[in-house]
Structure formats: C-alpha cells, structure tokens
Amino acid sequence: MVGLFAALTLVALAIQTTASRWLPLSALVPDLVLVLAVDLGLRHRRALAPIIAFAMGYAMDAFSGSQLGVNTFAVTLTYLVAYEVGVHSSASGPEAGAVLVFVAVLIQSLGGFLISTQFRAGGQLGALVPAALLQATVTAVIAPPIFGLIAALRRMLGLSQERRTRGGWVSRGV
Amino acid sequence: MKNYFLWRNRVPITGAILLLISAHFLWSGVLPDQRVARPRGVVMEALAPFQTAGARLTEGGSGIIHDYFDLVGVQRENTRLRAELAREETQRARLAELEVENLHLSDMLELKQALALRSSAANVIGADASGLARTLVVEGGSAQGFEAGMAVLSTEGVVGRVIAVGPSSARVLLINDHNSALDAFDQRSRVRGIIAGVVDDGLTMKYVDRSEDVKSGDTIVTSGLDGIFPRGLLVGEVTSVVREGPGLFLTVNVAPAADFRRLEQVLVVTQRIPQPPPAEPKG
Numbered sequence: 001m002v003g004l005f006a007a008l009t010l011v012a013l014a015i016q017t018t019a020s021r022w023l024p025l026s027a028l029v030p031d032l033v034l035v036l037a038v039d040l041g042l043r044h045r046r047a048l049a050p051i052i053a054f055a056m057g058y059a060m061d062a063f064s065g066s067q068l069g070v071n072t073f074a075v076t077l078t079y080l081v082a083y084e085v086g087v088h089s090s091a092s093g094p095e096a097g098a099v100l101v102f103v104a105v106l107i108q109s110l111g112g113f114l115i116s117t118q119f120r121a122g123g124q125l126g127a128l129v130p131a132a133l134l135q136a137t138v139t140a141v142i143a144p145p146i147f148g149l150i151a152a153l154r155r156m157l158g159l160s161q162e163r164r165t166r167g168g169w170v171s172r173g174v
Numbered sequence: 175m176k177n178y179f180l181w182r183n184r185v186p187i188t189g190a191i192l193l194l195i196s197a198h199f200l201w202s203g204v205l206p207d208q209r210v211a212r213p214r215g216v217v218m219e220a221l222a223p224f225q226t227a228g229a230r231l232t233e234g235g236s237g238i239i240h241d242y243f244d245l246v247g248v249q250r251e252n253t254r255l256r257a258e259l260a261r262e263e264t265q266r267a268r269l270a271e272l273e274v275e276n277l278h279l280s281d282m283l284e285l286k287q288a289l290a291l292r293s294s295a296a297n298v299i300g301a302d303a304s305g306l307a308r309t310l311v312v313e314g315g316s317a318q319g320f321e322a323g324m325a326v327l328s329t330e331g332v333v334g335r336v337i338a339v340g341p342s343s344a345r346v347l348l349i350n351d352h353n354s355a356l357d358a359f360d361q362r363s364r365v366r367g368i369i370a371g372v373v374d375d376g377l378t379m380k381y382v383d384r385s386e387d388v389k390s391g392d393t394i395v396t397s398g399l400d401g402i403f404p405r406g407l408l409v410g411e412v413t414s415v416v417r418e419g420p421g422l423f424l425t426v427n428v429a430p431a432a433d434f435r436r437l438e439q440v441l442v443v444t445q446r447i448p449q450p451p452p453a454e455p456k457g
Contacts, residue, residue, distance in 0.1 A: 013217075014224035017300035017311060020435075029305035050189035057196065062217040063303035063311065063345070066337055066353045069199030071304070076196055080189040109306050113373075115200055116307075117352055124352065127373040128306065135305055 001044060001159060002052060008036055008150070009056045017063050027131035030139040033060045034104045035097075035146045037075045041082025042092045042100075053079030067116045074108035094144035101143040105136035218311075218340035225299040225311055225343070278439055281329040285441055289327075291404060292445035294318050298437050299343065308334075308351035308371060312440060315340045323402060325443040331408035331431030332356070332396060333440050344442075348434050349409070350377055357400040358409050363387040366397060369409055369428065377410055379426035388415050388426055404447045 012032035020026040037053050044052075057075030061068050082100050086092045109132035110125060117124075180187065279295075286293050296318070300311030314320055316339050326333040326346045334348040335356075347354050350371035358379065359366040365386045367379040382388055392412040398405030408431045416425035 010221060010224065013221055013303055016303040016305070017221070017225055020301040020305060026301065026305040026435075029301075031304065033303070045185055047184045047188045050185060050192050053189070054192040054196065059217045060303050062338070063221070063300070063309075065302070065304060065307040065309065066347050066351060067200070069196050072196035073193065073200055076189060076193050080186065080193065083185060083189065109304070112304070113306070113352070121352055121373075124373045131306060131373075 001046075002048065004150075004153060004157060004159065005036060005040065005052050005056065008153075009033060009059055012036060013059060013063055025131075025134070027134045028138055029135070030142050031101075031105050031108065031135060032139075032146070033057070033071070033075060034078055034108065035101055035139060035143045036150075037078040038082045038097050038100045038104065038143070039147050039150050041079040042086040042097055045083065045086070049083070050076065050079055065112065065116055070112040070116055071108070074104070074112060078104040078108075094147045097147055098140045098143045102136045102140035105139045106132055109135060215340040218315075218338070218343050218345070222299070222311075222313070222340070222343040226297075226313055275438075278329070282439055282441055285327065285329050289404060289441075289443065291443050291447065293327075293441045293443045294320070296320075296344070296440055296442055298440060308348040308354075308434070309337070310334070310346045310348060310434075310437065310440075312344050312346055312442070313342070314442065315342045315344045317341055318442075319444045320344045320442055321444075325403045325447070327407060327441045327443065328432045328437055328439070330433065331410065332403055333432050333434070333437065335402050336442065346440070350375055350430055350434060355380075355400075356403055356409070357397045358394050359397045360388050360412070361393040361395050362389075363392070366399075367426065369394065376413070377428040377430050379412070379428055380423065382424045382426050384417065384422065384424055386424065388412060388424060390414055394428055398447060401447065404443065 012035075016029055016032060019029045023029060033056050036056060040049050040053055054072060054076045057072035060071040060075065064071055078100070081104070082097075085096065085100060089096075110128060113121070113125065113128055282295050286295070294314065296312040296314040298310050299313045302309040310333075312326070320336055320339050322336050322339055324336045326335060332349055334346045334351075334354065336344050337347045338345040348371070349356060349369060352371050352373060354371045356369050357366070358369045363386065365382055365388055367382040369377050370380055372378050379388070379394065390412050394409040394412065396403040396405060396407040396409060410428040410430040412426055413429045414427045416427075419425070
C-alpha cells in the first residue's frame with residue numbers, strides 16, 4: 001500500500017505542477033493529492049494509513065505555497081474526516097467520496113489562504129472563492145474515475161481491501 | 175480495557191497526533207527552507223525529472239496540437255499526404271520554437287550582462303501544486319549555487335525570490351503571491367512603498383501616504399533596499415490609484431511587467447547585491 005500511494009503521490013504532484021501550462025486557468029488544475037487522501041480514508045483502516053496521508057501532505061508542501069504545514073494539515077485532516085465518514089456511515093461509494101473531495105478542496109484553499117496570511121488578508125478571501133469553487137468542482141468531477149483507477153490498480157497488484165464487519169475490520173483479497 | 179480502547183482507536187489516535195504535528199508546523203511559521211528541509215529536498219529531487227520531462231513535452235506538444243487543428247479541415251486528402259504535411263508542419267513548428275528560444279536566450283544574455291552581477295539562467299519546469307498559491311519550480315538548485323532568498327528575474331521584469339532549494343531544482347515565490355513583499359518606488363515621483371501580491375493576480379503598492387504623488391501609468395522599479403533585488407529593476411506599471419475610502423494610505427494597483435504564466439526561462443541572481451545609499455527615495 002505504501003509503495004502504491006507513494007507512486008501515485010509522485011504522479012499526482014508531477015501532474016499538478018505541470019498541468020497549469022496546458023490549461024488556461026491554474027484553478028482548473030485538480031487537487032489529486034486530496035483525492036488520494038479521501039480514497040485512503042474511505043478504504044484503508046490501518047494505523048499506517050494516516051502516516052501515509054501525513055507524508056502525502058508533506059510532499060505537497062514541498063511544491064505549494066510559502067509556508068510549511070498548510071497541506072500537511074489539510075491532507076491529514078481530510079484523511080481523518082474520510083475515515084470517520086467511512087466508519088460511521090454506510091456512504092463510502094464514489095459519490096460520497098466526490099462530495100468529501102469537494103469540501104476538502106474548498107477548506108484547503110480558503111483555510112490555507114487565511115492561515116498562510118495569518119488571518120490578515122480576510123478582505124481578499126472573496127476574490128479567491130470563485131477560483132476555489134472551480135477547482136473544487138473540477139476535482140470532485142474527476143474523483144470517481146480516480147477512485148476506480150486506484151481500485152483497479154489494487155486488484156492488479158493483489159493488494160487487500162478492508163471492509164467493516166460487526167466485530168471490527170477484516171481484510172479481503174480482491 | 176484501556177489497551178483495547180487504544181487498539182480499537184489506533185487510526186484516529188495516530189491521525190490526531192499527526193494532525194497536531196502539522197498544526198505545530200503551521201503555528202511555528204516554519205518557512206520552506208528552514209529545518210525539515212532535507213526530506214522536502216528528497217521529494218523535490220524525486221519529482222524534478224518528471225517536471226523537466228513534462229516541461230519538454232509541453233514545449234514540443236504545443237506544435238503538434240496546432241498542427242492537428244490545422245489539418246482538421248483537410249479531410250479528403252489521402253493518408254500519405256496528410257502524414258507528410260504533419261511531419262513538415264511539426265518540423266516547421268520545431269524550427270520556429272528554436273528561433274523563439276534563441277531570441278529568449280539572447281535577451282537573457284543581455285539582461286545578465288546589464289546586471290553586472292553573478293547570475294545563472296534556469297528553465298521553468300513546474301508551477302504551484304495547489305494551483306492557487308503563486309510559486310514556480312525551476313531547473314537548477316544547490317549544485318548551481320542557488321540559495322534561498324536569491325532574486326529571480328526575467329527579461330520583462332522582476333519575477334520573485336527563491337524560497338526552497340533542492341540539489342537540482344528550486345522553488346520560487348512569485349511577487350504576485352499574497353505572501354510576497356518587495357521594496358520598490360515610483361520612478362517618476364520617487365515615492366517608496368512595499369509591493370505585495372493580491373489574490374486576483376495583480377500587485378498592490380502598500381504603505382503609500384495619501385498625500386503622495388502617484389499616478390496611473392507610473393513605472394514602479396525595485397529600490398534595492400530589501401537586500402534581495404538589485405536597484406532599478408522593472409516591477410510593473412500603476413494601473414489605478416484609489417484616494418477615497420478609510421485608512422491612512424492610498425490603494426495603488428500595479429500590473430506586473432512579467433507575464434508569470436508564460437515564463438520559460440528566468441535568471442537567478444547568485445551574487446548578494448550591494449546595498450544602495452538609502453537617502454534618495456522618499457516615503
């Protein structure tokens with residue numbers, strides 16, 4: 001699982017840092033790392049998973065913004081929320097994942113802006129909202145196919161997928 | 175029983191601890207090149223070849239895409255002629271690209287000579303991963319003598335400053351990022367202020383007193399007093415000045431001289447700049 005998510009994070013970052021050259025607006029670049037974090041939260045319930053989410057956020061911090069911790073915090077938080085949603089509700093399908101991705105991108109963009117400006121540029125937040133909404137929508141739209149791709153990769157690599165039973169978590173080969 | 179609770183909740187507990195660690199990063203205000211820089215350098219190093227390949231693909235790919243659109247209307251031509259034409263067009267686009275690149279490099283060389291400071295050219299290989307902050311990744315790092323805090327320029331004007339350096343790639347904070355600030359002055363009236371980024375891609379000149387003489391169309395240049403950018407470099411042009419409203423200072427909107435979305439090569443000033451005499455600009 002670590003290898004798969006490390007490779008996927010590298011691919012996601014490579015796309016995120018180069019795609020803006022192809023696209024007319026940088027807000028159209030989807031936040032693929034958050035999609036990975038949601039998938040991790042909904043489908044992986046081992047203690048290693050939050051560590052992977054933390055590392056993914058940390059890797060993203062190497063390529064985003066000017067302050068360390070914004071993405072590390074956002075990706076770890078996204079993982080935890082997705083994990084809790086997966087545990088406490090039956091909604092863990094791609095649609096629920098897409099909704100989580102949408103909310104996570106919005107919170108990361110707007111919250112990250114406020115934190116990195118130390119809440120001193122709140123007046124500019126309104127100007128950021130359209131771009132954040134656009135990015136959240138684009139990311140949410142492409143999230144379900146990415147969930148499908150990750151599931152296919154897991155099957156191909158023979159990795160197990162966990163599911164919840166009354167007695168706790170069990171793994172099953174897929 | 176306690177151990178059972180811990181075991182049952184090991185994932186949220188691990189997540190919460192990691193969340194606290196990341197919150198510590200945030201609240202301690204760790205900047206990209208301070209502490210914990212080594213693991214980030216490893217990530218930057220791992221990704222640099224992908225980004226370089228992506229940048230090359232973008233340069234080459236644009237010609238092929240244009241060729242494709244040119245050929246859409248020519249549906250009745252036979253396959254051989256179409257392929258031949260595509261090859262010719264690709265070749266032409268590549269030659270045109272080489273010509274443009276040659277012009278770019280000539281301009282960069284001129285800028286390098288005019289600066290009279292040690293500097294090194296670098297290709298832009300990536301943008302900000304979040305798409306909303308304003309940073310760039312350039313090819314070249316500590317091996318080329320790049321360090322955090324160095325000025326980054328283009329032939330059009332000031333671009334930003336280096337904020338993180340890996341062995342073969344570096345990150346640049348653009349002057350239009352909301353966390354960027356540089357000391358500059360109005361070339362006509364000599365009024366000084368701080369140029370900062372605003373969310374909608376422009377710049378604003380802060381801390382300009384209401385009584386000062388700043389007009390639309392004025393040229394803004396670096397003062398050299400921030401110790402990062404050499405004096406007299408073009409930052410942008412004043413687009414509007416708002417005198418009404420509350421507050422002690424004017425709202426001065428500035429359009430950056432450099433087009434950050436089209437940057438392909440930049441110049442990193444690797445020599446510390448000499449400090450100018452602080453007397454001349456007022457404000």
